[in-house]
Amino acid sequence: MRYYGCKSKLLDFLSKGVAKTGINHGSIFCDLFSGTTIVARYFKQKGYTVYANDFLEFSYSLARAYIKNNTYPNFSGLKKLIDGFNGHPTENLDIVVDHLNNLSPVKGFIYKNYCPGGTENLDFPRMYFTNQNGMKIDAIRTEIQKWKDENIISEDEFYILLTSLIETIPYVANISGNYAAYLKKWDPRALKLIKLRVPVVLGSKRKNKAFKEDANILIKKIHSDILYLDPPYNARQYAPNYFLLELIAEGWFNGQEPKIYGKTGMRAYENQKSAFCQKNTVLTVFEDLIRHAKTKFILLSYNDEGLMSEDEIVDVLATRGDVQIFKRSHRRYRSINQNESDRRIVFETLYSLKVSKE
Numbered sequence: 001m002r003y004y005g006c007k008s009k010l011l012d013f014l015s016k017g018v019a020k021t022g023i024n025h026g027s028i029f030c031d032l033f034s035g036t037t038i039v040a041r042y043f044k045q046k047g048y049t050v051y052a053n054d055f056l057e058f059s060y061s062l063a064r065a066y067i068k069n070n071t072y073p074n075f076s077g078l079k080k081l082i083d084g085f086n087g088h089p090t091e092n093l094d095i096v097v098d099h100l101n102n103l104s105p106v107k108g109f110i111y112k113n114y115c116p117g118g119t120e121n122l123d124f125p126r127m128y129f130t131n132q133n134g135m136k137i138d139a140i141r142t143e144i145q146k147w148k149d150e151n152i153i154s155e156d157e158f159y160i161l162l163t164s165l166i167e168t169i170p171y172v173a174n175i176s177g178n179y180a181a182y183l184k185k186w187d188p189r190a191l192k193l194i195k196l197r198v199p200v201v202l203g204s205k206r207k208n209k210a211f212k213e214d215a216n217i218l219i220k221k222i223h224s225d226i227l228y229l230d231p232p233y234n235a236r237q238y239a240p241n242y243f244l245l246e247l248i249a250e251g252w253f254n255g256q257e258p259k260i261y262g263k264t265g266m267r268a269y270e271n272q273k274s275a276f277c278q279k280n281t282v283l284t285v286f287e288d289l290i291r292h293a294k295t296k297f298i299l300l301s302y303n304d305e306g307l308m309s310e311d312e313i314v315d316v317l318a319t320r321g322d323v324q325i326f327k328r329s330h331r332r333y334r335s336i337n338q339n340e341s342d343r344r345i346v347f348e349t350l351y352s353l354k355v356s357k358e
């Protein structure tokens with residue numbers, strides 16, 4: 001999934017940083033700002049006990065499906081509703097996904113607010129999804145919520161299906177990278193009929209966990225061996241930029257339709273503003289995190305265009321022990337708002353701290 005600050009291309013760099021700590025698999029690796037969960041997944045596959053946390057619901061769904069969940073659930077509650085169940089969990093997941101792909105389209109919240117047909121009375125009808133895909137998304141999201149509310153599927157099963165939908169959205173959304181605006185012409189990708197992607201469950205014998213909390217609150221409740229921090233670097237808030245993923249993850253049921261506003265139908269996000277995205281608060285929350293960390297090593301990813309300077313970061317980290325710095329150049333994520341003159345290469349820094357002071 002394209003996501004600001006996603007570490008998919010830096011996993012080997014991170015892996016080398018983790019190897020240098022000498023902390024081996026089996027130990028607890030906590031990814032406190034897990035976003036797409038790509039880092040958490042990588043270290044789960046390496047055999048660590050992984051905790052993944054993010055304050056966004058869509059990220060929590062991914063963490064439930066890929067981190068907490070270690071086996072394919074069997075969806076046994078759907079046996080009577082869907083033909084073809086044969087008792088083999090991976091095949092059952094394929095059958096459920098197939099059933100969802102074939103639901104009849106419904107004119108629901110997504111169609112009414114994010115498709116041209118449902119918004120034709122606006123001065124600028126919204127073009128996030130084609131009418132057909134918007135109605136399919138409505139049908140799928142409504143069906144999996146109904147199954148959950150009627151206890152036909154378990155929470156683990158629910159999050160696997162929700163993750164399947166969330167991870168498919170970027171393939172049919174008429175956007176360039178993030179959801180803050182839609183394209184004014186249809187991207188050919190968005191015109192394809194939605195087809196759910198099937199999540200691949202990662203096996204593990206460890207007690208992996210998923211959290212959805214503010215990092216500064218969770219830090220006071222957990223212990224880890226390696227604490228990996230990948231907070232936002234700049235003033236770009238995640239909740240508005242990924243609002244459609246968040247809205248689809250949270251749903252719109254029991255008469256609780258999300259408040260949306262403006263030309264794009266942005267979802268309200270007052271409660272999801274990150275203090276790490278604000279110059280006047282970032283150092284305070286960062287200091288607080290480092291002060292309360294109960295761990296052997298802290299690894300922090302940050303880049304050289306971030307709100308905190310290298311000196312500020314080192315001053316804070318040095319209060320808990322010796323700091324080492326590793327750098328890697330990295331092609332920056334290009335957004336629609338970027339100018340030709342903007343830098344293409346940024347330096348990703350990995351700060352590694354062996355905790356020796358209380």
Ligand SMILES: C[S@@+](CC[C@H](N)C(=O)[O-])C[C@H]1O[C@@H](n2cnc3c(N)ncnc32)[C@H](O)[C@@H]1O
Binds near residue numbers: 008215276
């Ligand atoms: C740089 S991204 C992490 C990217 C992730 N490592 C990946 O590879 O996909 C930062 C993440 O921090 C989350 N976040 C921001 N402020 C937070 C807070 N106070 N508590 C928990 N999560 C927060 C955002 O939702 C976002 O997903």
